[in-house]
Amino acid sequence: MKIDRATSTPLHRQIYERFRTAIEQGLLHPGDRVASARSLASELGVARGTVETAYNQLAGEGYFSPQGQAGTVVSPSLPSPRSARRTPQRAETRAFDPALAEAAPPPPLQLGIPALDAFPRKLWARLAARRARATTAADMFYGDPSGHSLLRTAIATYLRVSRGVSCHPSQVFVTGGYRASLALISHTLLDRDERVWVEDPGYPPTREVLRSAGQRTVPVPVDEEGLVVARGVRKAAKARMAVVTPSHQAPLGVSMSLARRLQLLDWASQAKAWIVEDDYDGEYRYAGPPLPALKSLDRHDRVLYAGSFSKVLYPGLALGYVVVPESLRDAFGEAARTWSNGCPQITQAVVADFIREGHFSRHLKKMRLLYARRRHMLAAALLKAFGEDVRIDLQAGGMHLIARFGRRREGDEALARRAQLAGLNCQPLSVRGTARFRDEGLLMGFTNVGSALHAQQLAAKLHKALGREP
DSSP: OOOOTTSSSOHHHHHHHHHHHHHHTTSSOTTOEEOOHHHHHHHHTSOHHHHHHHHHHHHHTTSEEEOGGGOEEEOTTSOSSOOOOOOOOOTTOOSOOGGGOOOOOOOTTOTTOOOGGGSOHHHHHHHHHHHHHTOOTTTTSOOOTTOOHHHHHHHHHHHHHHTOOOOOGGGEEEESSHHHHHHHHHHHHOOTTOEEEEEESOOHHHHHHHHHTTOEEEEEEEETTEEOHHHHHHHHTTOSEEEEOOSSOTTTOOOOOHHHHHHHHHHHHHHTOEEEEEOSSTTOBSSSSOOOOGGGGOSSSOEEEEEESTTTTOGGGOOEEEEOOGGGHHHHHHHHHHHOOOSOHHHHHHHHHHHHTTHHHHHHHHHHHHHHHHHHHHHHHHHHHHGGGEEEEOOSBOSEEEEEEOSOSSOHHHHHHHHHHTTOOOEESGGGSOTTOOOOOEEEEOTTOOSHHHHHHHHHHHHHHHOSOO
């Protein structure tokens, strides 16, 4: 709050108007506590009586409610949100900015969201509270931008056991998620205008991050065995990097065959190129154990392994990591110090405790069983609702399915729009690829389908939304 001593408007009136405007524009909400008259007077450099005069006027008009020893709050009886009075404003001032809207739960069938209802919140709260109580002065200082040492060690141990990735904790760099990992890799290893293979179809943020960093993406087709390496060699044999999702291709869901994995590694070795393995949901496989990571086959240190906690815990953590070859450890350490202040230390420590105490492995096992059931429930409900008009692709793993609707003149983009208007966040498959990619279908996340009845309700809602063609 700023006051203008040069204007003729009394100081108490300026304070009164600032608070009233903040309440009417929704910046202060009913029940919000405001600063004491003493502390605000000290902050503004005015007499305490000046602030008390403004507070008394706000209380008299019903904006404030004194609560005795508890201080003063915005009156709980005010409607929320209160409609802003039509006061003259500058043209560029907006009372409501959609970018500042409060977060809402994900809509049904949202892609890439783990089962939020199945997350062990009480256990997590207990671990977080324990860490908060044990906070020391060192914990409150800047942490290592490469990541909390306990978390880096926990990740390295987990990857060695579950994904076949042998690495030292110093090779693990904690980031703000997949985008941050890819940006760190790009800034560290690539120059502008260098070419990078990306999957066609693929994950849109991969292209966005690379292009914003000045790289040229080269779309390489994907078939039932994964990335077609031979096509990539023909299109750009001297590309500097390839970004792939070998365990569960995004979005087709296929797993890269062993022959293709070896072919890709051989190309990287000969071309002195790098491979980024985005193992975004490799833990979720419903037919047999999870596949070993591509990194586990790397004998020439050309693979950088990128993982994230968004799919296995929850996306609000905003935590990911990248495992780099030993030869790149110092370069990435320097880049991390240059580009980042690191992620919140206490959050990293809680995740480390969750892994080290065995909760993480138990949680993943529970989620694999749960997702297999929820996938079956949604697929069965769609088949019951649409009959022969739908074909469901169920791959061996992943967190989404692809529904293809036959005998329709409309494309999948039009179908997706109709579903979204009905509140179902289906996504069109066709837009995930280039113009040469011809496949169509609707991508649907099944992880938050809570029951068979819920699945039937969603399928019925989708059937009604798609209805007859216009």
